[in-house]
Amino acid sequence: MHLRILTSFLVLATFPVFGQNVEEKCDEIELIAPERSFPWNQVSIKAVVSKAPVKGDWLIVKENFQTKATKIEKIRNTESVDLIAWQSNDSGSITAIITVPPTKQCRAERYATATVVLTENPGTPLILDEFGIINERDQKARLDLVADFMEKSPKDELLIFMSFRRSDVSAKRMRTIRSFVEHLSELRKLPKDRITFLIEEAETFSVRFQPFPQNLASVYTSTHLEIKAERLDEYERLFK
Secondary structure, eight states, X not given: OHHHHHHHHHHHHTSOOTTOOSSOOOOOOEEEOOSEEOTTSOEEEEEEETTEEOOEEEEEEEEETTTOOEEEEEEEEESEEEEOOOSSSOOEEEEEEEEEOOOSSOOSOEEEEEEEEEOOOOOOOOOOEXXXXXXXXXHHHHHHHHHHHHHTOTTEXXXXXXXXXXXXXXXXXXXXXXXXXXXXXXXXXXXXGGEEEEEEEESSOEEEEEEEETTTHHHHHTXXXXXXXXXXXXXXXXXX
């Protein structure tokens, strides 16, 4: 008798009960955060599910690479956090971990994590030149002065911050970029791998030339559309 009952139980256990959700699918939590920041700047991190905000409990870990200090904070029941690591010019990181409790749509706890790299500010770099709309002759003369400086600084990378008017069509933007590359690289022989354009939109056209040590250039490029002169032919297809 006991054997028959046990056998019946095992048979039932191998089949799902009608109406039971055997495998529940839960949408993943995504944390929206910048890749890097200066330690004294405010860092905002937001949690979303399918692009909609979601609340949860946060664990924040701030690690200072210079002092080796680690600080842990807990923030409860919020969909976003605004953080400042410290005021000193020390590199480090902020790691955010969120725990989202079960909901009607998902009966399991969900987790997500994001890390923001904190970089030191190496200082305000030299501005070689800055101008708006000028005639072609003056533009070439000023590009020559920039090229002269870069010849004397072989370890620096030239960052060209270029703001276009919102009304400028993409083809016009690419022609402007290419004219700079042709003069600096093809005429003045500045290697293309030392030229980077950083593009943004503004009310008026302007351009600024700044040399950076090549190992630090990435600190200043993260907030702009970055176009490497050596890959200009690839990017040009996107501007047609």
